[in-house]
Amino acid sequence: MTVKDIQSALKATVSSGSEYLDTEITSAFASDMMSEVLAFSRGQSVLITGLCNPQVIRTAEMLDISCIVLIRGKEANEEMIRMAEARNVVILQTRYIMFSACGILYNLGLDGGII
Amino acid sequence: MDVQSSTPGVVLKYVVSPNDFTRAGEASSNVKNILKQMGISPDVIRKVSIAMYEGEINMVIHANGGDITVTITPEKIEMVLRDDGPGIPDVEKAMQAGYSTAPEQVRSLGFGAGMGLPNMKNYTDEMKIDTVLGVGTTVTMSVYIS
Ligand SMILES: Nc1ncnc2c1ncn2[C@@H]1O[C@H](COP(=O)(O)OP(=O)(O)O)[C@@H](O)[C@H]1O
Ligand SMILES: [Mg+2]
Numbered sequence: 001m002t003v004k005d006i007q008s009a010l011k012a013t014v015s016s017g018s019e020y021l022d023t024e025i026t027s028a029f030a031s032d033m034m035s036e037v038l039a040f041s042r043g044q045s046v047l048i049t050g051l052c053n054p055q056v057i058r059t060a061e062m063l064d065i066s067c068i069v070l071i072r073g074k075e076a077n078e079e080m081i082r083m084a085e086a087r088n089v090v091i092l093q094t095r096y097i098m099f100s101a102c103g104i105l106y107n108l109g110l111d112g113g114i115i
Numbered sequence: 116m117d118v119q120s121s122t123p124g125v126v127l128k129y130v131v132s133p134n135d136f137t138r139a140g141e142a143s144s145n146v147k148n149i150l151k152q153m154g155i156s157p158d159v160i161r162k163v164s165i166a167m168y169e170g171e172i173n174m175v176i177h178a179n180g181g182d183i184t185v186t187i188t189p190e191k192i193e194m195v196l197r198d199d200g201p202g203i204p205d206v207e208k209a210m211q212a213g214y215s216t217a218p219e220q221v222r223s224l225g226f227g228a229g230m231g232l233p234n235m236k237n238y239t240d241e242m243k244i245d246t247v248l249g250v251g252t253t254v255t256m257s258v259y260i261s
Contacts, residue, residue, distance in 0.1 A: 034225035038165050039234050051225040055172075058140035059225075062147065062164040064157075079137060 001025055001108060003067050003090050006046065009104050010069065010094040015076045017090035023066050027111040030102050034059045040115050041065075048101055050074060057083040069094060071101050124188035125149075131171055131198075133180035136224060142183050143168040146194075153187070155260065162238040162258045163192050169231040170196045170254055176221050177201070178252060191240070193257045202248040210236065 004021040007014060014021070028046035031037050037047060037059055046067045047060055052074040060068055067090040070076060076084070076091050084091050094101055106112070127149065129142035147164045167183070174181045178200025186193045203209045210232050217227030236242050239256040246252040 032225065033222075033228045033230075035169070035228040035230035035234065038169060039230050039237070053224055054137050055140065055225055058144065058168065061144060062140075062168050063161070 001110065003092070005108065006067065006069065006105060006110075007092050009108055010092065010096055010101055012069065012092035012094040015091045015093055016081050016084035017067075017088060020066065020088060020090050023090070025067065025110065027113060028069075028102075028105060029065075029112065030098060032098075038062065042113055044113070046105075046110070048098065048105075050098060052076065052080070054079050054083055056080070057087065057089060060084075060089050061087050066090060067092065069101060071096055071098050124186050125153075127185040127187075129183040129185075131174045131180040131183060133175065135180075136175060139172050139175040140168050143171050146185050150187070150192070155187075155192075159192065159258055159260055163194070166235045166238040166242075166256050166258070167194050167196075169234050170194065170256070172226055173231050173254075174198050174200070176217060176226060181251070189260065191257045191259045193255065196254045196256075197251065198253075199251040202250055202252055203244065203246045204248060206244050206246060 003023045025045050027044040028048055029037055029041045029044040030048035032049055032051045034055055041063050047065045048069045049056055050072050052070055057080055069092045071094055073095045075093055143164055150160045178198035181198030184195045208214055212233045213229040215227050215229035221227035240259045241257040243255045
């Protein structure tokens, strides 16, 4: 699936990286704790999170994550958008809660993994 | 940043500013870009990025900032993270997954889960912590290239 498929499934708005919606996505990671993402992610290309600060973009950068999905109606601030644009990272914003966002994407065939 | 290129390797130096959570990670980000330009393998870059980023965050949230020196040689990438913070009273305890003295405010920023030092250990080939209470902490980590 592509970032665009994720966007439409989650009825999400795009706040950064609108030119990268065709990027192929195969797996995702979901957490509000960035240390957890740093510890356990294994090449997933999407990060689903309710955390909304610049360190989310940094974490994505360190792990080569190409798309961040902000859940529960969180909105990226200017600093986050500036950082994400500079790093070619897509930010999607959805009103779904974490559980629903993950469930919808899992149903569509997105994988996560086991540690 | 200050780049010194000489045999036996490339030396990068950074200052990590205190209490500036927004900028935390800038040094790690810069190192990652330089390693990429040098054609270092993605696996090595990933390990260095994660370990250095966690260490940089620790310098900001626990130690009022400090300085970082990264030395890149054909054999390995060495990171020395030095601070004048409070020091670590019990290193063995601090190394345990889940142990954290971070205040709730740090947790709400996505860190402070007590996984930083264990992550740093897991993603590096060598790690050493020199710490003196009231004086500061120096964390030295290496990732082998081959
Ligand atoms: N540079 C440092 N200076 C002083 N204390 C530190 C430093 N790095 C880590 N610590 C101590 O070790 C603990 C564990 O660190 P870490 O595993 O990174 O977890 P966290 O940062 O989430 O608390 C910290 O809570 C803190 O008490
Ligand atoms: Mg830490």
